[in-house]
Amino acid sequence: MHKIYSRPRVRIPKVIMKSRKKMLTIGMILVIAILTAKHILDAVLPIFNTLCENRAKSIATIVSNEQATNVMKEHTYDELFSIEKDNNGNITMIKSNVIPINEIISDVANKIQEEIDHQGRENIEIAMRKFYWF
Numbered sequence: 001m002h003k004i005y006s007r008p009r010v011r012i013p014k015v016i017m018k019s020r021k022k023m024l025t026i027g028m029i030l031v032i033a034i035l036t037a038k039h040i041l042d043a044v045l046p047i048f049n050t051l052c053e054n055r056a057k058s059i060a061t062i063v064s065n066e067q068a069t070n071v072m073k074e075h076t077y078d079e080l081f082s083i084e085k086d087n088n089g090n091i092t093m094i095k096s097n098v099i100p101i102n103e104i105i106s107d108v109a110n111k112i113q114e115e116i117d118h119q120g121r122e123n124i125e126i127a128m129r130k131f132y133w134f
Helices: 014-072 098-118
Strands: 081-085 091-096
Touching: 014 098
Parallel strands: none
Antiparallel strands: 081 091
């Protein structure tokens, strides 16, 4: 009788099986940790974006007001407008002087942009009370 060829079975020691269980456990823990982190980041991102947007608007408003005030300190009402009166002293016309007004508009815009460029980075903090809905 002929013997059918068969290869010897590979026997995996129990130590390797325990190692596979540990690797599987560690893998599951990592998957759960990553999914939890993603869920938390998805919840935090809209809050963070809103806070950043509000802070940027606040900085822009403050800078705009400061720079407009600084530029206007250099000009007087008489530079910007001419008042014409009749013989009785009644005001007949108020004319605006376009050139100084355009210079003011240009100066304000340039100074606002320069100040915003020099602002640098701002730290944004998120209070824990904002996560209660989470």
